[in-house]
Amino acid sequence: MIAENIKKIREKIAEAADKANRLPDTIKLVAVSKRFPAEKINEAFAAGQIIFGENYIQEVQEKRPQVPSRVVFHFIGHLQSNKAKIAAATCDMIETVDGLKLGKALNNHLQALNRTMDVLVQVNIGDEAQKSGVKSSETAELLRNLNELPRIRVCGLMTMPPLVENPELSRPHFSALRSLSEKLMQEGLFPSIEKPELSMGMSSDFHIAIEEGATIVRVGTAIFGHR
Structure with a gap:
């Protein structure tokens, strides 16, 4: 079932x-x-899915030993600074860095682990x-500080745009995030990459994103079903 769902997505x-x-192949799928239990991740992994998104850091901590080492965990929930130590040790990317305090906490724990980590800045595009x-x-200022x-x-x-029934209503928010990333790129605020990643779109609207x-x-329900 999961394998078939992944194929359809x-x-x-x-x-x-x-x-x-x-x-x-320029678009990454985060399941x-x-x-969902670790066995569901293992089932999806067997079907060729590599990247998985988690919202709760304790879940990543519990699942990490139960899944293959090649599984890539993206953290996509709100991360508190006091949980940054666990995130630094268990995640491969944090998609939800939304402030300098969290960035500094992650940096300090990664330093202790002698690791580097890719992160995305979460933008509240719908304010x-x-x-x-x-x-x-305020995104440019945060990027300047994080780049240090x-x-x-x-x-x-x-980004996660406002919840709407008609997926088309998300389009202006996706477009706004793309425009913002292009502007920030022109300002030299993504110095270590050629083109910024844009993480946006879920089960109902990823085609528009x-x-x-x-x-x-980031697709959950269309792969694993309802929780």
């Missing part, structure tokens, strides 16, 4: 990429495995009070 990714005149993420207008930290490498931006430039899509 990859076909839809290829269709959306083709529509946008893009190559499908959102939060609240929603209840959501994490830096404001669009030697153990983290800022590779791009991530791909049309608007997503390089990472």
